[in-house]
Amino acid sequence: xxxxxxxxxxxxxxxxxxxxxxxxxxxxxxxxxxxxxxxxxxxxxxxxxxxxxxxxxxxxxxxxxxxxxxxxxxxxxxxxxxxxxxxxxxxxxxxxxxxxxxxxxxxxxxxxxxxxxxxxxxxxxxxxxxxxxxxxxxxxxxxxxxxxxxxxxxxxxxxxxxxxxxxxxxxxxxxxxxxxxxxxxxxxxxxxxxxxxxxxxxxxxxxxxxxxxxxxxxxxxxxxxxxxxxxxxxxxxxxxxxxxxxxxxxxxxxxxxxxxxxxxxxxxxxxxxxxxxxxxxxxxxxxxxxxxxxxxxxxxxxxxxxxxxxxxxxxxxxxxxxxxxxxxxxxxxxxxxxxxxxxxxxxxxxxxxxxxxxxxxxxxxxxxxxxxxxxxxxxxxxxxxxxxxxxxxxxxxxxxxxxxxxxxxxxxxxxxxxxxxxxxxxxxxxxxxxxxxxxxxxxxxxxxxxxxxx
Amino acid sequence: xxxxxxxxxxxxxxxxxxxxxxxxxxxxxxxxxxxxxxxxxxxxxxxxxxxxxxxxxxxxxxxxxxx
Numbered sequence: 371x372x373x374x375x376x377x378x379x380x381x382x383x384x385x386x387x388x389x390x391x392x393x394x395x396x397x398x399x400x401x402x403x404x405x406x407x408x409x410x411x412x413x414x415x416x417x418x419x420x421x422x423x424x425x426x427x428x429x430x431x432x433x434x435x436x437x438x439x440x441x442x443x444x445x446x447x448x449x450x451x452x453x454x455x456x457x458x459x460x461x462x463x464x465x466x467x468x469x470x471x472x473x474x475x476x477x478x479x480x481x482x483x484x485x486x487x488x489x490x491x492x493x494x495x496x497x498x499x500x501x502x503x504x505x506x507x508x509x510x511x512x513x514x515x516x517x518x519x520x521x522x523x524x525x526x527x528x529x530x531x532x533x534x535x536x537x538x539x540x541x542x543x544x545x546x547x548x549x550x551x552x553x554x555x556x557x558x559x560x561x562x563x564x565x566x567x568x569x570x571x572x573x574x575x576x577x578x579x580x581x582x583x584x585x586x587x588x589x590x591x592x593x594x595x596x597x598x599x600x601x602x603x604x605x606x607x608x609x610x611x612x613x614x615x616x617x618x619x620x621x622x623x624x625x626x627x628x629x630x631x632x633x634x635x636x637x638x639x640x641x642x643x644x645x646x647x648x649x650x651x652x653x654x655x656x657x658x659x660x661x662x663x664x665x666x667x668x669x670x671x672x673x674x675x676x677x678x679x680x681x682x683x684x685x686x687x688x689x690x691x692x693x694x695x696x697x698x699x700x701x702x703x704x705x706x707x708x709x710x711x712x713x714x715x716x717x718x719x720x721x722x723x724x725x726x727x728x729x730x731x732x733x734x735x736x737x738x739x740x741x742x743x744x745x746x747x748x749x750x751x752x753x754x755x756x757x758x759x760x761x762x763x764x765x766x767x768x769x770x771x772x773x774x775x776x777x778x779x780x781x782x783x784x785x786x787x788x789x790x791x792x793x794x795x796x797x798x799x800x801x802x803x804x805x806x807x808x809x810x811x812x813x814x815x816x817x818x819x820x821x822x823x824x
Numbered sequence: 825x826x827x828x829x830x831x832x833x834x835x836x837x838x839x840x841x842x843x844x845x846x847x848x849x850x851x852x853x854x855x856x857x858x859x860x861x862x863x864x865x866x867x868x869x870x871x872x873x874x875x876x877x878x879x880x881x882x883x884x885x886x887x888x889x890x891x
Contacts, residue, residue: 558885560883561885573884574884649876655861655864655867656868658864683849683853684853687846687852688853690839691853693838694835695865698869699865699868699869702873705873706876711884712879714887749860764884765883789887790886791886
């Protein structure tokens with residue numbers, strides 16, 4: 371093969387192995403070598419395990435991902451490794467074993483080659499706090515890769531792997547995908563098995579694929595969802611655009627790139643309409659409260675006592691602060707959730723998709739993870755959840771796809787939401803935008819990859 | 825300053841219910857979090873949602889059954 375196997379897409383790797391053109395053992399070795407070569411600059415990989423991966427490859431059944439290496443976020447039990455949730459240890463008592471996600475990957479023939487770095491306990495959208503150290507962005511390693519699935523997005527963007535598994539409880543697949551210039555899909559809630567998943571208790575969270583483009587996300591997403599995400603037609607889709615609610619107070623370059631992406635989609639045959647989401651003004655707090663508190667009943671007191679001294683001061687403080695939330699606020703957040711779910715059900719009778727930016731601003735510096743918006747400077751976490759939370763509160767699928775770059779070369783992501791169960795429609799629309807933009811954003815390699823190739 | 829003292833007292837008293845305490849760094853983080861999220865929480869608590877019926881048997885995998 372003329373191209374380095376790690377520069378192939380996930381589906382190209384699968385096809386090349388199936389046709390005998392690519393030796394999966396060589397691919398595994400190339401993957402491990404590339405992790406060793408490139409990862410020190412970004413710290414996206416928490417752990418790799420050549421012997422266990424080689425054993426998985428030797429026993430891999432025929433399947434859509436036969437012999438293809440993938441990475442998984444540090445939230446899933448593997449037979450040889452307990453997940454740590456980005457911390458010293460996970461406090462939920464999840465030990466080593468076969469998680470549901472591991473089984474789906476194994477049964478598809480995939481080879482788990484690494485565990486990816488993540489924001490500590492998943493409690494952040496930047497990825498700069500982790501027991502493994504901060505995760506850097508392949509487009510600028512001094513900037514955040516995002517969170518909480520930052521390692522999965524950064525490893526895919528840097529072409530350490532062609533696909534990785536992330537999870538998303540408030541935007542945690544879409545945020546790092548937006549920051550790192552890759553395609554991330556939060557599946558409709560409830561499609562993945564939650565055994566062996568540290569946050570399996572979440573009514574807001576689920577797993578999903580993070581890949582370079584829509585067709586790779588379709589392949590890995592189908593494996594994770596346990597059903598084919600069939601390709602369909604995106605032309606003619608009606609897209610609702612809540613301009614007054616989710617297109618305000620944005621970094622100007624983000625706003626411009628996302629607006630241009632909608633124009634390209636419209637040129638390609640979709641139709642844009644103004645939309646409004648009732649209850650959206652309470653999105654941030656209605657997301658943050660259950661997201662931070664749903665885990666409390668699942669936390670083992672003895673485990674938290676063991677883990678707490680090793681936590682970052684920020685996360686240690688936040689885990690205590692959440693204990694002081696008034697119960698009335700949590701119950702009212704539940705009422706907002708009911709309102710938002712009805713509002714989206716009503717909107718999806720009119721529209722096939724909803725669209726707004728994945729993030730309000732490009733990736734902030736690791737040293738000071740704040741972003742500048744027209745209304746002022748804010749911690750990135752605070753403003754990101756405004757754009758990410760609705761898909762989690764309602765359960766609908768949502769996707770971030772690359773749609774541009776800032777003048778300084780940082781990726782920008784557009785977010786799409788679809789009705790419950792219509793995960794494949796998001797991929798159809800993403801593929802249409804890729805075609806309309808001649809794949810210039812999904813095929814762009816970060817400087818880290820270009821420097822290494824030179 | 826008075827508000828800060830009250831907040832500290834609230835935190836210390838609240839955490840003591842769980843047998844926990846907070847050091848100075850943790851208190852500073854909690855104060856910063858309260859500045860960001862406190863107003864949103866208070867606005868939620870003050871909002872009138874009495875006309876929004878609860879969703880019985882919430883199932884996030886599908887659209888709400890009732891209109």
